[in-house]
Amino acid sequence: MTEVSDTMTVTVAKPIAIESVWDYYPAFTEVISVNAVGQNGFNTSETYRLEIFRDSLWINVALDSLTGVSYDKIVTDDVNCQIQNVMLRSSEPLIPGVYRAIRIGEKSDTAAVLFEVLSGKDVVKRLSNGIIMDYFSADNVEKDDTICANIYSWGVAAKDTIDVYLRHDTPEFHERFYKKVLSYSALRFNGRSRPNIYSGPIITDTLGVSMTTDAKVYPDTVSEVTFFIHNKSEMTLCYGTPYTVARKTDGRWEELYQGGVWNMPLYGLNAGASSEFMKANLHRLINDITPGEYIIYKNVYFDGDKDNAWNISARFTIK
Numbered sequence: 001m002t003e004v005s006d007t008m009t010v011t012v013a014k015p016i017a018i019e020s021v022w023d024y025y026p027a028f029t030e031v032i033s034v035n036a037v038g039q040n041g042f043n044t045s046e047t048y049r050l051e052i053f054r055d056s057l058w059i060n061v062a063l064d065s066l067t068g069v070s071y072d073k074i075v076t077d078d079v080n081c082q083i084q085n086v087m088l089r090s091s092e093p094l095i096p097g098v099y100r101a102i103r104i105g106e107k108s109d110t111a112a113v114l115f116e117v118l119s120g121k122d123v124v125k126r127l128s129n130g131i132i133m134d135y136f137s138a139d140n141v142e143k144d145d146t147i148c149a150n151i152y153s154w155g156v157a158a159k160d161t162i163d164v165y166l167r168h169d170t171p172e173f174h175e176r177f178y179k180k181v182l183s184y185s186a187l188r189f190n191g192r193s194r195p196n197i198y199s200g201p202i203i204t205d206t207l208g209v210s211m212t213t214d215a216k217v218y219p220d221t222v223s224e225v226t227f228f229i230h231n232k233s234e235m236t237l238c239y240g241t242p243y244t245v246a247r248k249t250d251g252r253w254e255e256l257y258q259g260g261v262w263n264m265p266l267y268g269l270n271a272g273a274s275s276e277f278m279k280a281n282l283h284r285l286i287n288d289i290t291p292g293e294y295i296i297y298k299n300v301y302f303d304g305d306k307d308n309a310w311n312i313s314a315r316f317t318i319k
Contacts, residue, residue, distance in 0.1 A: 211230070245295070291317075
């Protein structure tokens with residue numbers, strides 16, 4: 001007789017895990033955001049506790065309430081899970097220190113996560129001049145090229161907010177920054193979320209002044225374009241460093257995402273002279289450089305007549 005063996009695979013649900021939405025908070029924060037992740041859902045008997053580490057002991061921090069509890073579904077390691085979003089509101093603003101949020105389940109099973117509340121001095125020293133600056137260091141061989149291309153400046157502002165200045169501001173970039181650079185609750189991103197439309201005239205040659213690129217057509221792999229200003233007038237022409245590149249899209253000139261901090265010297269181009277070569281960066285990592293018509297334009301004026309400045313342009317094509 002042949003024996004038949006019935007087998008049954010039992011999948012044991014992983015214990016509920018807890019994570020802080022942010023690794024760092026500024027001093028005097030009152031609301032802490034945490035997420036709990038579990039396979040079997042949650043129930044109303046769960047509670048949360050907040051503690052600070054002082055004098056080698058974990059000391060309870062009084063909570064006013066649990067607010068903003070919400071639920072969502074996610075997939076982790078190919079397993080369907082539920083996520084519980086909770087905001088812990090303390091009775092008083094939190095002082096600088098190391099904290100932990102603890103979730104106490106129905107059967108007294110616990111999960112905890114650490115985070116830090118920082119003083120203003122530590123926000124500058126450890127975050128702005130520490131974590132962020134170290135990320136952009138030449139020694140960091142793992143930095144994300146897109147992050148480096150998109151950020152041109154940052155600094156600490158009022159209430160220990162860190163302002164991050166972007167060429168192109170998107171929610172997707174925020175998440176990328178939180179994950180790869182810094183998880184801090186008081187980050188504020190500044191930048192254009194949509195392209196500007198250039199509506200001024202396209203002037204390539206006027207009053208003896210013209211601008212040209214070193215080629216009329218560039219391959220679709222081009223990353224920067226070389227251009228020159230020519231002054232065939234009888235006056236000195238003045239101009240600065242800034243330039244703008246725009247692409248023709250649906251009959252409009254959409255400016256590429258550029259931004260940045262410009263050096264601001266003033267150049268004077270003598271009558272009858274041509275400028276040294278200048279380069280326009282297309283910032284390919286944050287712009288979709290597709291075949292089409294493009295322009296570069298710069299603001300110029302004759303010496304002593306700044307009120308009558310205009311934009312001089314150069315056209316080129318990418319194929």
